């Protein structure tokens with residue numbers, strides 16, 4: 124499509140811990156892809172998220188993200204945050220992706236909870252130069268982009284899916300199903316590698 128119109132390729136970036144990836148992430152990415160006519164959306168699992176603790180090994184989170192996105196030809200997964208090692212900052216994610224794809228414009232996708240914290244992110248003033256930010260609605264979180272640079276940040280209402288990775292992990296540890304909250308292949312991956320099982324006997 125980009126070749127036909129002559130416009131610069133548009134790439135969505137869906138950063139996340141994805142522990143595990145769930146349908147809330149996938150619907151958000153799909154809606155932003157359609158609304159902003161993105162050529163692709165790259166999911167980027169974090170290395171070490173500095174605002175979270177007790178995160179599953181990155182290879183598990185990466186593989187679940189690959190499984191969850193495999194069926195969509197516009198979705199892909201990048202290892203830039205995992206390969207870089209150490210704590211993950213979006214400033215590094217966007218610098219790395221722009222070095223790999225200098226011809227593209229980037230759209231960084233964030234849920235309402237994440238965008239509410241963005242002013243605490245590393246080098247936030249430089250972030251606005253590297254991507255357009257799209258804040259999507261999320262049940263239980265007020266969606267506000269006031270106080271952020273209007274030309275660099277948009278908001279988008281997406282179908283409400285009250286799903287969180289925390290809830291998925293808790294359900295597995297308590298023996299409840301996560302079918303239909305996460306893609307089928309991710310349910311099977313969690314079971315195969317005994318992820319999120321309670322450590323108590």
Ligand SMILES: Nc1ncnc2c1ncn2[C@@H]1O[C@H](COP(=O)(O)OP(=O)(O)OP(=O)(O)O)[C@@H](O)[C@H]1O
Pocket residue numbers: 138139140141142146147148151232233234235236237238259260261262284285286287288289290
């Ligand atoms: N149900 C959802 N609807 C819209 N956006 C979401 C939803 N779940 C997560 N997101 C967004 O996806 C990005 C990655 O989220 P993350 O991997 O931390 O998932 P999470 O469900 O928030 O995890 P946890 O419960 O472990 O904090 C963030 O920008 C987050 O706001």
Ligand SMILES: O=C(O)c1ccc[n+]([C@@H]2O[C@H](COP(=O)([O-])O)[C@@H](O)[C@H]2O)c1
Pocket residue numbers: 137138139140141167169172173174175211212213214237243244245
């Ligand atoms: O750059 C930062 O300082 C920063 C702080 C917190 C979160 N982020 C990014 O925001 C995305 C969602 O993070 P999380 O922790 O909600 O999964 C992910 O790509 C993180 O790397 C980035």
